[in-house]
Amino acid sequence: MTAGGLTVGAEATAAPVRRKRITPVTYLIVVVLAFLVLAAVRTMTGATDLTSSGTVAAALTAAVPIALAGLSGMWAERAGVINIGLEGMMVLGTWGAGFAGYQWGAWAAVFFGLLLGAIGGLLHAVATVTFGVDHIISGVAINLLAPGLALYLSKLYFSDAPGGGQKQSPPTGDVAHITIPGVSDGLGTIEKKEWFFVSDLAGLLRGITTNLSLLTVLAALLIIASWYVLRRTPFGLRLRSCGEAPIAAESLGVNVYRYKYAAVVISGAVVGLGGAILAINSGRFNDGQTGGRGFIGLAAMIFGNWRAGGLTTGAGLFGYTDAMQLRGESAVHALVLLLGIALLVLAVVQFRNRHLVVSGVALVIGAVLVFWFATTDKIPAELVGAAPYVVTILVLALASQRLRPPKADGVPYRRGEGG
Structure with a gap:
């Protein structure tokens, strides 16, 4: 596939070492074997929480903000801009959600979280793309400034609001949740039998089909859409070329500055959404709410080799262990x-x-x-x-x-x- 004479991913300009790709069938086999081991450990230890529907639901809740932080980092770095300011942009997203949520509802909180995250991304783009500031320095500056700004704005806007305080917003409200009628109860009955693998699978399926937040569905769709846009569209092709060989991309007519700006602003919006979801799941904005999830998202992105599927796996790993420690x-x-x-x-x-x-x-x-x-x-x-x-x-x-x-x-x- 080409776009304007540009070879897919600009791999042709770099001649990278070929690596074997994991096929979907191989990936499925690995997942099934891993789940079999998980079921076996649950049977041996009697720790039903290992595969319970409650653990699965808690893991999803914990994993979504981290997956969005990792996805945010992937958007920026695919265009050649390192974005370690994810934590600060996520903080802006949580505050934006707190500010809008208590006044206009949860979906307004989502929008304002996206907006403030995008503004943070725009600041990073101006510093790094236009003025050539070192990417690490710019990201660190955002991480240092955002929490202080959020705390100042909290004291300014939330102190006198009903249910608010100097370090927290009033309740933001929540979005609708989905439960598949008839399926949840049936799976719950099978889960309680504690049959090897069958009950474990029932717990997994029940966890993702019972009381599922629309925000989780939105995050899943966003991950899939990001994969498609970056890997299957001319826009994604040109954006990735800016991170692989910007000089070659420029010679083929790509406006590298424009694509870098687009990538970093999208990056900020995505991690801002993660912050908004974190605030909505908690019921309100709280100072220090992100707890380093932006940095964990960066780790998930690197673990996933700058790919949507891989970073989702890394986020799922943290979400699962986080859910387990709550048990x-x-x-x-x-x-x-x-x-x-x-x-x-x-x-x-x-x-x-x-x-x-x-x-x-x-x-x-x-x-x-x-x-x-x-x-x-x-x-x-x-x-x-x-x-x-x-x-x-x-x-x-x-x-x-x-x-x-x-x-x-x-x-x-x-x-x-x-x-």
């Missing part, structure tokens, strides 16, 4: 065994790929975790809250070994430099 010590104790098994499998995979150091580290940590599970009955309460971060760091660090960021990611660009 308590026994659930996290079972999670230790599950993580140990996952790292042992990862050690085998990395050994086959000849990543011997990574394989050895995964093997040692995996064995330690399995031993820890076998010799203890519960996890110290102090470690339960840290479980999502520990699991995410371990898996992302040890699994992401064949990363391929856009070639011009973070590289300053000036029109006409190619001569």
Whole structure:
């Protein structure tokens, strides 16, 4: 596929090393095998929360803002602009949702979250694309300024509002939720039987078909649409060329500045939406509400190799572990065994790929975790809250070994430099 003479993704200009792509069938097999292991651990430990519908629902709620943060980062970096200001833009989104939500309702909160996030993205684009400010410095500045600005505006607008305060907004309201009639009760009956794999699958399906927020559906559609636009349309092709070979793109008539601006503003809007969803799910804006989710979204993006499907998997991993720590010590104790098994499998995979150091580290940590599970009955309460971060760091660090960021990611660009 070409657009205006431009080869797809500008890969032809860079001649990257070819890597095997995971086919949909292979991916499906891996998912089924992973779920079988999950069901087996649930059966062995008796920790029903591992696959319960409540855990699945909580995992979705936790994963959506992180997935949108990762998607936001992908939009910017595919155009060659590093956006570590995601956390600050998400903060702006949460405040915008709090400001509009209590006055005009939840959908107004969504719109204002998008708008304020887009404004944050526009500031980043002006600094990096127009004035050539270092991308990291600009992102850090946004991360430092946004929380202070949100707190100042909260004191200004929320202090005297009914139900508000200096660090929180009044209630924002909520959007509608979907439950498939007749399906939820039937799946719930099967889930309670605690049959191997069948009840686990019922819990999974019930979690995604019961009381599902329209905002979760919106986020899923946005991820799919982003994949399609970036991979299957001329607009996405030209945008990706700006992150791979902007000089070559310019020589073929692409307005690189315009596409970089578009990408970064979209990036800000998407992460602002994530912040709005976070505020609506919590019922209001609260100071410090994002809790580093913008940075976790960046990690999910890198883990996903700058691809929509991969970053969604990374966000799902954090969302699942976050949901498990909310279930308590026994659930996290079972999670230790599950993580140990996952790292042992990862050690085998990395050994086959000849990543011997990574394989050895995964093997040692995996064995330690399995031993820890076998010799203890519960996890110290102090470690339960840290479980999502520990699991995410371990898996992302040890699994992401064949990363391929856009070639011009973070590289300053000036029109006409190619001569």
